[in-house]
Amino acid sequence: MVLEVPQVVVNRLPIYYRTLIALEGQGKEVVSSQELGFFLGITPAQIRKDLSYFGRFGKQGRGYNVRRLIEHLRGILGLDRQWSLVLVGVGKLGRAILGYNGFARQGFNVVAAFDKDPEMVGQCIGPLQVQDIAGLSDTLRSISPRIGIVAVPAPDAPEVIDTLVACGIRAILNYAPVEAKAPEGVQMRNIDPVLALQSMTYYLKDRVS
């Protein structure tokens, strides 16, 4: 029987993964849940509980083997392969996304980019030529990328998301500032700096600077 893993736990795994990679880079071979917890501001008990969903990695009192835990997390998160992404929206934000080399370095490759602006269509950005959004469905069906990135203005986002989902995309990274509810069976993550700012001003508002 496979236990369903809560999404909050899944969301923490990439953070563990990144921290372990950094520790490995520093030559660390074994790490305790106390140390990991200290780096991350998470209780050691929480870390042990999160990892226990996936088996027994550490020995009581011995800590985790850094390299082995990295390998396990790579497999659990599906980071042991390359992923193809399609980008919709090549405005300022979309171009910053295409210019960011942090995606490809982690195995996330943007293989096609779309825009509805005739001025943008046909332009080359790095190795990609921007395609007309009118051809989105056809291209999606032929190249079957696994993940969609939505970087269009908010009013255009719902339709783009619907098209991506209709073409079989099951994971969407959404930069448009809309609260779009992910359809059943589709993962969606919203990248929204305004919401992040608004959740911080709650704490600032009664402070004197």
Next chain:
Amino acid sequence: MVLEVPQVVVNRLPIYYRTLIALEGQGKEVVSSQELGFFLGITPAQIRKDLSYFGRFGKQGRGYNVRRLIEHLRGILGLDRQWSLVLVGVGKLGRAILGYNGFARQGFNVVAAFDKDPEMVGQCIGPLQVQDIAGLSDTLRSISPRIGIVAVPAPDAPEVIDTLVACGIRAILNYAPVEAKAPEGVQMRNIDPVLALQSMTYYLKDRVS
């Protein structure tokens, strides 16, 4: 006695706020927790519980007055005023941030921008002239922005964050892909699309496309 509000609740409030603004724009005057829950994919019970931290807004069975709830949330979140921000790092990402009008529209105004690259320093981006990062501390002390945005490469981020905190900044929006633990009393939100992607591939990895 003031109940401490869990951070997960605070993080949801801006999402409620945005959704209510959208509903108001559609002419809606009253909304039930069921309806709000439907739009957001959150249970009505959770919404009622979240809002109950801040008093009694709705009448049992009558729903929430949209405009009044918006006003309350504006006050609770501190969105009834303007906030000044300082940006550190004016590379591709930093320029996309400066070019994004969604911040100012919500009362978040970038009032100064810094970079360490001599080629960038002195350049004008919109109304701002990029300043040398060497002068960061002095400028922070004289203009006292409330929020810092970190958009420098990962290796530079810890030092920049330390400087911001040392100069009295208590809220940081961090785009650098590092797990930096916020110092005591400092709010920090990490905007990190790679972590978001890695938490989605967990769900994709065993699916056939």
